[in-house]
Amino acid sequence: MSDQIPASERQPSRSQSFHRLHRPGAPFVLPCAWDVASARLFAEAGHPAVGTTSLGVAAGIGAADEDRETLTAMADLIGNISRTLPEVLLTCDFEDGYSDDPAAVVATLQQGFAVDGINIEDATGGCLSEPAALAAKVSAIKDALPGLFVNARIDTYWTGQDSLGDTLERMRRYVDSGADGIFVPGDLDLETTGRIVDSCPLPVNVLASPRFSRDQFAEVGVARISTGSLLYRAAISAAVQSLSGLSEDRPAQTANVLSYRTVSELGD
Template sequence: MKSFSELHVPGDPFILPCAWDVASAQLFAEAGHPAVGTTSLGVAAAIGAADEDRETLIATADLAVELRRALPGLPLTCDFEDGYGDGPEFVVEIVRENFAIADGPGGLLVDGINIQDSRHGQMHEPAVLAAKVTAIKEAFPALFVNARIDTFWLGQDSLGEVLERIDAYVDAGADGIFVPGSLDLATIETITSRRRVPVNVLASPRYSKSDLAEAGVARISTGSLLYRAAMSGALSSLQVLADDRPAQAENVLSYRAFTELDRVSVRSRPGGR
């Protein structure tokens, strides 16, 4: 099995499905995906919290424990919001206190984290995330740190700023760059041509995996898409009943599909905190 870092090949991207619980992660792994991430929106929704509000740390760490137990050999990365803190030293302690494990990859539950440069819809100065990235990499050299640039995500159409942030975060030690948003292929190609590390984008309603591969992308994240698709499907199924129609079970996973997953007792697996 390839390491998490080795999966990142510019021009030959892998799809990173983002899970919100153990069952979703197991199903994604059974479907053949070589790594799994987490979605902060899905985790936040499960506990009734707002996304990106620094309230998901414990839930994310607990989910990481269960995912590592259920899928011990699968590369795992998690959405780490903005690091759940302001200062780089504090962020390092958060990683150590919540994700350290003696027999995990690099001494941690996870192989990677995704850490962003905005909070509450406001961009931080590049130096803020750069300092966090440097501190994390110095403390955990084996951890794949994906630096997320939220300029386009927040509706700020400034490619020049994105390129400047790429340089700042790569200089700080980032292993990968994530630029979410509705990017056209020309913009993506400009970003990947700047690359000194692999570039990650969101799954696109406009472009296929092949399109993004030709643009030089190394990783395609589903973000919250799969969680939102699952909830949308649930609402559609419920509306069918409300419309006085028989339940539609075609193309829906069977009850047995989930009970078979449950037979793998995640709490019996070694390697937890």
């Protein structure tokens, strides 16, 4: 991590570029990587920014997701992506900040995360925290790193507590704390998403959905569509399906599979 540019020293123009991607009604798709190869492929596909998936990182080290076990692995991934793809705008799944102490959250960011943005959530280990906890972390981060895009993630729907009222109240707390964006993951319908957008003065981020297209999200004013863990899960699902074919005595299926040489050159 010593080769990284500290978050406090990232170029202001990078921060401004990342902020400008968030246009309500014209959402950009944020692909979330789990290693350098996936990050490079997403960037080469023309995406202006790349995120990370905590599930992909956690699964890669045999850890539980959203349980503060990925700190070292996530910091290492950020360092490797920053070093090999220095021009790519980068945002990070920062879980709950890996600490209850706002000062410790800030120190972790400053010491190990050279990023242009973060998601930071109001749940730990799948359990919602009091909104004051995330509000304090957001405020401390923005005081220390004012240029960093802080996407405050509200986990009401994600944890099965489908309360629009609680979601909007948490949103107001995080807006007042200085957040730059609001992220409400979960299987929300378009009406609910639209009500959140209409109530929010900040850009709203949603998860990619099997029910709704980018244009449909655009119509209700969404500014960013994150793939979350979807691409990682799609990749390992395809691997399992390929292996199943071999186990059933079928020839290897190589159509639409990247060649060995192509993948090997991703590390150059």
